[in-house]
Amino acid sequence: MGMRWQGQRIDETDSEALPGMENRTGFLRTVTTPEFAGMTFHEVLAKSALNHVPGSSRMPFQWTINPYRGCSHACVYCFARGTHTYLDLDAGRDFDSQIVVKVNVVETLEKELRRGSWKHETVALGTNTDPYQRAEGRYRLMPGILAALAESGTPFSVLTKGTLIRRDIPALVDAATQVPVDVQLSIAMFDETLREAIEHGAPTTQARLDTVRALSDAGFRVGVFLMPILPHLTDSVDAIDRALRRIREAGADHVIYGALHLRAGVKAWFLQWLSQHRPDLLSSYRALYPGGASEAPKDYRTWLGRRVKPLIRMHGLEARHSADRPRRRSFSEPEPVGTQPLWLFEQPAGERIAPSRVGARRAPAPTPTLF
Numbered sequence: 001m002g003m004r005w006q007g008q009r010i011d012e013t014d015s016e017a018l019p020g021m022e023n024r025t026g027f028l029r030t031v032t033t034p035e036f037a038g039m040t041f042h043e044v045l046a047k048s049a050l051n052h053v054p055g056s057s058r059m060p061f062q063w064t065i066n067p068y069r070g071c072s073h074a075c076v077y078c079f080a081r082g083t084h085t086y087l088d089l090d091a092g093r094d095f096d097s098q099i100v101v102k103v104n105v106v107e108t109l110e111k112e113l114r115r116g117s118w119k120h121e122t123v124a125l126g127t128n129t130d131p132y133q134r135a136e137g138r139y140r141l142m143p144g145i146l147a148a149l150a151e152s153g154t155p156f157s158v159l160t161k162g163t164l165i166r167r168d169i170p171a172l173v174d175a176a177t178q179v180p181v182d183v184q185l186s187i188a189m190f191d192e193t194l195r196e197a198i199e200h201g202a203p204t205t206q207a208r209l210d211t212v213r214a215l216s217d218a219g220f221r222v223g224v225f226l227m228p229i230l231p232h233l234t235d236s237v238d239a240i241d242r243a244l245r246r247i248r249e250a251g252a253d254h255v256i257y258g259a260l261h262l263r264a265g266v267k268a269w270f271l272q273w274l275s276q277h278r279p280d281l282l283s284s285y286r287a288l289y290p291g292g293a294s295e296a297p298k299d300y301r302t303w304l305g306r307r308v309k310p311l312i313r314m315h316g317l318e319a320r321h322s323a324d325r326p327r328r329r330s331f332s333e334p335e336p337v338g339t340q341p342l343w344l345f346e347q348p349a350g351e352r353i354a355p356s357r358v359g360a361r362r363a364p365a366p367t368p369t370l371f
Contacts, residue, residue, distance in 0.1 A: 039098075041101050041138070049109035051063065063121055066102075066128045068135055070094070071133050072099065074096035074201035076198045079263050080128045103139065105145065106144030113154060114152070121154075122154075124157045125158045127159065132164040133164075137164060142168055155180040159185075161202045163203045163208060185215075198273065209249075212251055222251065224255050226240075227259075231285065235307070247317065254319040257304075261296075
């Protein structure tokens with residue numbers, strides 16, 4: 001399979017390349033191994049490790065590190081799928097199985113952190129593709145990244161679906177003695193049949209909840225990203241209540257939620273999956289995400305907020321801003337409840353929220369979808 005970094009002049013550069021991959025002289029080799037059947041690793045030398053988030057972005061952080069491109073968790077809804085098309089790979093199966101590995105990311109990061117211009121701003125890991133996907137079991141890049149950040153005095157956050165983070169709990173604990181460390185697990189599917197169908201490469205829900213427990217027992221105030229919430233699939237009161245109960249029982253500190261986000265690079269792939277698994281919902285999703293729309297309508301998001309926020313409060317899983325929580329940095333800001341007409345999203349019979357569950361205090365609004 002030919003890709004855009006192959007067969008080029010050795011001095012070829014591309015201003016539209018993925019961050020850290022502008023110079024194609026960085027391509028090293030392609031690797032396949034029996035223990036990772038069905039997967040191909042493309043090892044590259046990255047020019048940079050720290051990626052600066054554009055000022056126009058809605059992301060609540062300015063710096064990220066992405067040691068991998070593509071992700072074997074194979075989540076159908078993953079917003080990062082479109083980035084693979086730059087490499088002449090598709091946003092579907094190739095994204096799940098053709099993994100770009102920045103093998104020199106630790107050494108590059110160490111050099112960048114030593115620069116006098118580095119201001120030790122918080123760095124987010126896991127905002128594009130998962131740093132604890134299966135490839136990390138082979139390449140072991142994260143221990144070096146965590147150590148470099150901590151030793152330089154740089155705060156960081158980690159968001160993952162991967163249970164492999166449990167391997168690095170000692171390193172995370174050590175880092176947290178030096179800098180603020182924010183740890184979050186992404187857990188969106190609490191029906192195992194649905195999880196297997198829509199994110200078949202990811203660890204089971206229970207395995208991730210067990211990871212929340214392990215991190216919590218290690219002293220971290222673990223956040224859970226209950227996102228994306230899927231219209232008509234995971235947005236019922238019963239489904240949300242069961243999910244929050246299991247999250248609370250696992251020892252999580254807080255929950256951040258958000259509705260499904262369908263960027264152009266993932267929408268076609270998701271709708272194809274829907275046509276195979278839930279064709280009865282195709283017309284509803286096309287109405288919710290028409291044309292080039294990537295976000296669910298504001299009416300739906302307001303309706304979802306009125307449904308989810310009281311349940312989050314009831315389970316004691318609100319994300320709070322407080323000086324007494326030094327090991328967690330909240331990324332969310334309060335948002336007033338909207339006054340949009342909700343007749344399109346009336347609760348079905350039997351899904352009314354009991355008055356005792358509804359509090360007057362508003363919970364923080366959802367952060368932008370990261371996975």
